[in-house]
Amino acid sequence: MIPMQPATRRMIAADNFAPTEGACSCGCGLLPSDSIILAIQALVLALSREYDGRVRVLVQGGVRCQSHHQAVYAQVNAARAKQGLPPKKAPADSRHLPPSLDALDVRMEVRGDSGRWMPIPLDIVAMWARKLGCFGGIGLTEYQQDGRDIVHLDARPGRLVTW
Ligand SMILES: [Zn+2]
Numbered sequence: 001m002i003p004m005q006p007a008t009r010r011m012i013a014a015d016n017f018a019p020t021e022g023a024c025s026c027g028c029g030l031l032p033s034d035s036i037i038l039a040i041q042a043l044v045l046a047l048s049r050e051y052d053g054r055v056r057v058l059v060q061g062g063v064r065c066q067s068h069h070q071a072v073y074a075q076v077n078a079a080r081a082k083q084g085l086p087p088k089k090a091p092a093d094s095r096h097l098p099p100s101l102d103a104l105d106v107r108m109e110v111r112g113d114s115g116r117w118m119p120i121p122l123d124i125v126a127m128w129a130r131k132l133g134c135f136g137g138i139g140l141t142e143y144q145q146d147g148r149d150i151v152h153l154d155a156r157p158g159r160l161v162t163w
Contacts, residue, residue, distance in 0.1 A: 016044050022062035022104050026071075032063050033102040035155040039134040040104060043153070046128050047108060047120060054111040055120070060150045061105030064096045080146065095137060095154040103137065103154035125151045130160070137161045 017037055024030040040057055047055040064072060073090035080087060095103035108125050109117040126140045129151065136156030142163050143150050 016041060016057055022059045024063050024065050024068050026065060026068040028065045028068070030063050030065055030098065030101060032104055033100070033155065036102040036104055036153065039132075039155050040106065040153060042132055042134050043125070043129055044108070046132055047110065047125070050128065051110045051120070056109050056111075056117065058107045058109065059104055060107055061096065061152075063098075063101045063103070064094075066097065069094065069097055076146065076148075083147070085146075095156055100154070100156065102156065103152060105143075105150040105152050107149060107151070122149060122151050126162075129153055130162070133160075135160070137163075139163045 017040075020031070022032040022037070044055050044057055061072070069090055073088065077087040095101075106125070107122070108120045110120055112118050122140055122144075126138050129135045129138050134155070135153050136158060137152065137154035138160070139152030139162070143152065
């Protein structure tokens with residue numbers, strides 16, 4: 001049984017996040033850490049300045065309890081099998097998991113003059129994440145190889161890790 005974070009920790013929820021955004025999608029109540037929410041909020045701000053428009057983040061993968069983590073990897077491996085790729089072992093130390101809970105997989109969009117939301121190229125998102133210096137892990141190319149249009153961002157401490 002994994003304890004939920006106390007509600008008070010959520011009081012610094014950032015502008016662009018609903019209180020339950022990035023929560024484990026199995027409904028167990030696990031929430032992402034403030035560190036990753038604030039880092040992504042900074043990225044939204046930087047991209048808003050770069051594009052001079054409203055930017056939003058679409059969370060494609062939030063934090064996960066162990067049982068949901070296994071389910072996600074079962075899906076990933078089914079997709080890999082279709083492409084004739086070997087299965088990937090679900091990493092036990094993923095930042096999406098407790099105790100870290102500081103990873104989110106995202107896409108980002110900017111609102112064009114017509115009012116339509118347009119995707120920001122993922123390599124631009126990853127480049128800005130790197131430039132800002134508030135992320136510890138940035139994953140892009142491995143997911144592209146899997147045909148998944150996401151950037152993995154996490155707030156691990158220490159030297160930047162990219163893949
Ligand atoms: Zn869960």
